[in-house]
Amino acid sequence: MSQPNTPSASIHPIMLPPPINSLTGSDDQLVHELQSWARDHHYALVKASSNKYPYSDQVRTIYFKCDRGGEPRSTNSKNLSAASRKTNCPFEIRTHFSKKSLNWAVKIHNPHHNHDPSLHPAAHSMHRRLSTQQIETLQNLRINGVNPKEAVSYLHQQIPDCLASRDTIYNANNKHRRNILAGRKPIEVHIEY
Numbered sequence: 001m002s003q004p005n006t007p008s009a010s011i012h013p014i015m016l017p018p019p020i021n022s023l024t025g026s027d028d029q030l031v032h033e034l035q036s037w038a039r040d041h042h043y044a045l046v047k048a049s050s051n052k053y054p055y056s057d058q059v060r061t062i063y064f065k066c067d068r069g070g071e072p073r074s075t076n077s078k079n080l081s082a083a084s085r086k087t088n089c090p091f092e093i094r095t096h097f098s099k100k101s102l103n104w105a106v107k108i109h110n111p112h113h114n115h116d117p118s119l120h121p122a123a124h125s126m127h128r129r130l131s132t133q134q135i136e137t138l139q140n141l142r143i144n145g146v147n148p149k150e151a152v153s154y155l156h157q158q159i160p161d162c163l164a165s166r167d168t169i170y171n172a173n174n175k176h177r178r179n180i181l182a183g184r185k186p187i188e189v190h191i192e193y
Helices: 027-040 130-142 150-157 166-183 184-193
Strands: 022-024 045-052 061-065 091-099 104-112
Touching: 022 027, 027 061, 027 091, 027 104, 027 130, 045 184, 130 150, 150 166, 166 184
Parallel strands: none
Antiparallel strands: 022 104, 045 061, 061 091, 091 104
């Protein structure tokens, strides 16, 4: 007797692992390429861990996993509304940077997902993150008094692949405010100016 709504760990025809064996470039370019592939194939990746070469700032190895990898939060009687997107997904990619060839070797350690593909890339917070260019645009909009609702509309019109939500804008504005305050109270900053 089969259990409904229990996806098996298999390679879904849409959720294919990246067909990349090696990449040249920085670790940021590596992350961008892998995220772009995942976005187009209805999942997202997160960095599980990384390490650097000894006595160097060069990242040597980065381990990626599906954003649904990890133990789901347990629901208890106190907090029944706590839902978890985690499904303990086994999908894993391991990358290694070679100083000799200046390439990233990409190895699919486990190509299987244990969940269905997402319906839209915006379902993943990783894909809703703002790029450096988008943050600069948002700061200019904030300076000109544009509210978050209008800022989201502007970003979506100007940058078609932007998936930011209003909450993304609120969070970016709050982060900017915290950076300006640097642990001080708003009145302390106001007095300085």
